[in-house]
Amino acid sequence: MRNTLTFLILCFLISCVAKQQSPIDSITPQSIHAEVEWLASDNMKGRYYRSKEGRLAAKYIAHKWISAGLSPLPNKTSMYLPTDDMRDSPNVAGMLQGTGDEYVLITAHYDHLAPKRNGKDTIYNGADDNASGTAALIEIAKVLGNQQQRYRASIVLVAFTGEEAGLVGSEHFVKSAPIPIHKIKALINLDMISRGDPNTIFLEGAPDAPRIALALSNANKQIGLNIIRDKHPDWLYRSDQxxxxxxxxxxxxxxxEDHEDYHRVTDHTDKIIPELAAKTTKLTLLAALELAHPVP
Ligand SMILES: [Zn+2]
Incomplete structure (x- = not known):
């Protein structure tokens, strides 16, 4: 009896230690679902980039990242990076400072489409497109903020505005260069990560970014997603990368892949696969940490 008890206590302690060692455990289907539900609620009216709800989404993201312990970019006092047009909601950028001068970026657009004028359902909720990618950034921030490990590269999260209006936010980021663009050693962009087959994600751009592709494939040893590479190279032209x-x-x-609710008012939270989004989020984070290079 005593032996059994000792054994059980040991098992419990080992499982506690194992849990503490994994930095990605806080990213769960439930936590992703909760963020998507908020961002894609009817109250948010699609987070259109020139709406007050778009600005509210930016404020929400910045608040989450500040609470997580991220900082604004170097020489910035705020996470908001406004575009040249004051009507636009801003890009939002938060950072885990590295020891060197390079950057690893994880990005996703938070805007979706403006409401329709008529119809029963007029709101483009954009749960998959791209509340899912935005939720990933919010969950990644929580893990980054808890990191004891230092990294050589700074890890920067950017939530872009105005992607749906023609890459407005990402083009402004590159043009205004709040960090030196040639110091970005890797960028992983997430846009729609929660529909289709529950264990499949598509990866584009690997042939020209072999180090990122390798980091993703190393990370996937822990995650076990079915990653389909280079099936849609044209997708590289259609989002913020x-x-x-x-x-x-x-x-x-x-x-x-595109689905029946893509750019329709029916892109609702109840149709997302939070397990797929959570796995893709963890995959992205683990790859980014490897690319940022832990300092021994
Ligand atoms: Zn999108």
Missing amino acids: LPFLEQEVPAVFLSV
């Missing part, structure tokens, strides 16, 4: 690729920043894109 494009302005960075044009400046020869190594960048990849993770996404699911």
